[in-house]
Amino acid sequence: MSELSQLAQLINELKLAEVKSLASKMIEEGASAQDILVQCQEGMAEIGRRFDQGECFIPELVVAGKIMEAVMKDLEPLLKEAAATAEGSGAVVMGTVMNDVHDIGKDIVVMMLRGSGFRVIDLGVNVSPEKFVEAVKDNNPAVIGMSVLLTTCYQSISKTVEAIQQAGLRDHVSIMLGGAAATEILAQKTGCDFYGKTAMDAVVYASQRSKAA
Amino acid sequence: MSGDMEQIYNERLKRYVAAMRNEKPDRIPIRPLAAEFCAAYAGYTCQQVTHDLDYAFDAVLKCCADFDWDAAVSNMVFVWTGSVDAINLKYYTKPGIDTPADSCFQYLEPKDDDAHMKEDEYDALIEDPTGYLANVWMPRVSRDVQPIGEPSTYRNNLAWLKGGMSVLQYFQRLGEQGARMKNETGTVSAIAGCLKSPFDIIADKLRGYRGLCMDLFTQPEKVLKAVDALAPHMMFNALAGADPDKNVPITIWMHRGCVPFLSLEQFERFYWPSLKAIVEEIWSQGHQILFYAEGDWNENLKYFAELPEQSIIFHVDKSDLFKAHEILGEKFCLSGGIPNELIAMGTPEEVKDYCKKVIDAAAQDGGFIMDAAAIMQDDAKIENVKAMTEFTREYGVY
Ligand code: B12
Numbered sequence: 078m079s080e081l082s083q084l085a086q087l088i089n090e091l092k093l094a095e096v097k098s099l100a101s102k103m104i105e106e107g108a109s110a111q112d113i114l115v116q117c118q119e120g121m122a123e124i125g126r127r128f129d130q131g132e133c134f135i136p137e138l139v140v141a142g143k144i145m146e147a148v149m150k151d152l153e154p155l156l157k158e159a160a161a162t163a164e165g166s167g168a169v170v171m172g173t174v175m176n177d178v179h180d181i182g183k184d185i186v187v188m189m190l191r192g193s194g195f196r197v198i199d200l201g202v203n204v205s206p207e208k209f210v211e212a213v214k215d216n217n218p219a220v221i222g223m224s225v226l227l228t229t230c231y232q233s234i235s236k237t238v239e240a241i242q243q244a245g246l247r248d249h250v251s252i253m254l255g256g257a258a259a260t261e262i263l264a265q266k267t268g269c270d271f272y273g274k275t276a277m278d279a280v281v282y283a284s285q286r287s288k289a290a
Numbered sequence: 291m292s293g294d295m296e297q298i299y300n301e302r303l304k305r306y307v308a309a310m311r312n313e314k315p316d317r318i319p320i321r322p323l324a325a326e327f328c329a330a331y332a333g334y335t336c337q338q339v340t341h342d343l344d345y346a347f348d349a350v351l352k353c354c355a356d357f358d359w360d361a362a363v364s365n366m367v368f369v370w371t372g373s374v375d376a377i378n379l380k381y382y383t384k385p386g387i388d389t390p391a392d393s394c395f396q397y398l399e400p401k402d403d404d405a406h407m408k409e410d411e412y413d414a415l416i417e418d419p420t421g422y423l424a425n426v427w428m429p430r431v432s433r434d435v436q437p438i439g440e441p442s443t444y445r446n447n448l449a450w451l452k453g454g455m456s457v458l459q460y461f462q463r464l465g466e467q468g469a470r471m472k473n474e475t476g477t478v479s480a481i482a483g484c485l486k487s488p489f490d491i492i493a494d495k496l497r498g499y500r501g502l503c504m505d506l507f508t509q510p511e512k513v514l515k516a517v518d519a520l521a522p523h524m525m526f527n528a529l530a531g532a533d534p535d536k537n538v539p540i541t542i543w544m545h546r547g548c549v550p551f552l553s554l555e556q557f558e559r560f561y562w563p564s565l566k567a568i569v570e571e572i573w574s575q576g577h578q579i580l581f582y583a584e585g586d587w588n589e590n591l592k593y594f595a596e597l598p599e600q601s602i603i604f605h606v607d608k609s610d611l612f613k614a615h616e617i618l619g620e621k622f623c624l625s626g627g628i629p630n631e632l633i634a635m636g637t638p639e640e641v642k643d644y645c646k647k648v649i650d651a652a653a654q655d656g657g658f659i660m661d662a663a664a665i666m667q668d669d670a671k672i673e674n675v676k677a678m679t680e681f682t683r684e685y686g687v688y
Binding site: 176231 | 398399500506550553634669
């Protein structure tokens with residue numbers, strides 16, 4: 078990985094106050110919001126990489142997420158809507174399946190996808206099949222990702238896949254599955270295209286599919 | 291109680307206790323933590339067993355009678371709507387009302403900025419934990435309890451009254467259920483007394499896990515003080531419900547202390563010292579603790595090995611059972627380890643194969659209790675639970 082910019086490095090070191098003041102200084106000095114966003118994403122991607130390597134843990138990701146939230150508040154008014162879509166890389170729809178409200182893992186996946194430049198439509202938790210379908214219609218993503226933590230929610234996965242099929246969208250979108258209750262076999266049985274054990278797997282798979290699309 | 295039943299009960303108790311003390315009983319005891327599974331087996335909905343203790347107890351007794359388990363939890367569907375309604379509690383969903391009748395109750399974690407305890411309230415909590423909980427926390431989690439300073443209402447007064455009564459009633463009924471299990475099916479009531487680590491209670495019920503993660507960076511000293519301030523209360527609570535005969539263990543429901551929820555460094559600083567002291571104190575009073583270690587604790591096992599011999603029973607959820615046996619097996623009994631995915635989706639043959647693997651590797655010298663990895667809900671297949679039970683009863687003879 079090439080050397081991190083100062084801003085990315087500050088994010089990586091979880092320096093909230095410093096990140097905010099450097100970002101506003103950069104804005105004052107005429108840096109584009111898009112540029113700042115990309116640097117922030119670099120920092121987030123680096124934290125994601127460290128998490129994947131077991132060099133840092135969820136508390137660090139949570140803090141990084143809060144920093145990103147704070148910076149985005151300042152940047153959002155400046156970012157034109159279109160610019161929010163980092164160039165080339167597609168959209169990913171993410172959600173925790175119906176009747177399941179665990180979101181810590183899903184949020185990590187969302188964060189790492191965003192860190193890698195994807196436009197992520199985060200549907201939150203307890204997402205019904207219909208909501209997944211709507212989001213696919215509205216955003217035309219290359220990939221949707223479902224997170225499942227409860228074995229009692231296996232049905233929600235197959236129902237979602239069926240709903241996408243019935244809406245005639247199945248050929249347009251790849252479906253990945255993850256979360257503590259997911260397995261390779263479950264992904265196959267429920268008609269998903271891919272099972273990912275870690276958030277990094279989600280990034281790798283989404284990158285492959287968006288290139289293919 | 292008939293003489294036969296008494297004999298069966300005594301045999302089972304002896305078997306269960308011997309295994310927990312890491313000794314070798316006549317065979318491996320079977321002690322499933324079966325929750326909504328019991329309802330499904332008895333033909334009740336989750337709604338019925340959550341709302342009405344008669345159904346809940348009946349479902350457990352049916353399972354005890356039919357499966358012949360050595361020990362079982364008197365009611366693993368531990369949320370009773372009666373108590374939730376008594377104070378109009380916000381944080382549990384009720385099956386049949388908030389969610390479908392065939393879904394289990396659920397704990398709702400508030401949004402980050404709506405945590406039950408705010409980031410600037412550590413001093414108040416540290417100074418007087420019970421006062422803080424009664425005066426600040428309760429009005430936030432109950433729709434009826436009024437905050438201090440607001441005019442009291444009829445509902446407020448009744449909430450405190452009914453809340454106290456419902457808890458008394460629940461625990462009295464639990465006692466009766468334990469006696470029924472003993473007398474009617476000869477089954478040991480598996481656990482008594484409930485513990486949480488101070489860190490987990492702050493994460494789960496006060497600051498929220500994410501809020502607490504922020505605090506670890508922004509105000510670590512306060513977190514440490516709060517952990518210490520809560521420790522005696524957690525211990526008191528656990529001992530108050532413990533088995534006076536000191537046979538069955540207090541249970542600690544360990545939630546978010548393992549990697550990756552905390553780094554080992556954070557664990558050493560924030561999670562472990564207070565918990566270790568609590569375990570040592572409880573053990574010095576003669577009670578064992580069932581470590582219900584939710585998730586994967588592989589990285590943290592070495593710390594548990596520091597605890598006094600026999601002081602805990604380590605329950606394996608997603609931890610590596612074979613590694614746990616290697617690191618902890620000399621000192622402690624292990625339980626669990628049969629994956630819930632397998633029990634929900636596999637075949638009886640697959641379940642038996644897995645049980646065999648586990649018994650061969652981790653139960654040869656005693657000190658093992660058969661159980662699923664996690665609490666069994668209504669997705670557990672009856673034939674697979676049967677397979678786990680029957681196979682262990684035959685193959686688990688020493
Ligand atoms: C925290 C937690 C909760 C919190 C959730 C808070 C929140 N905001 O998320 C609360 C307290 C609310 C909760 C509630 C419940 N929980 Co819970 N919970 C857990 C716990 C301890 C941790 C889950 C977690 O966050 N893991 C950490 C993250 C980072 O891991 P992860 O989600 O697997 O994600 C990683 C990967 O899987 C991957 N990933 C995740 N999603 C995706 C998606 C894709 C596409 C890809 C590729 C990858 C990917 O990336 C992540 C990073 O690498 C687990 C036990 C455990 N340790 O796993 C139980 C657990 C999942 N819960 C369980 C239960 C039973 C419940 C309740 C029913 C309990 C109750 N009666 O109240 C309720 C159900 C609520 C509901 N309807 O969902 C059981 C499930 C058992 C089963 N049969 O399946 C578990 C396993 C505990 C147990 N051993 O009994 N829970």
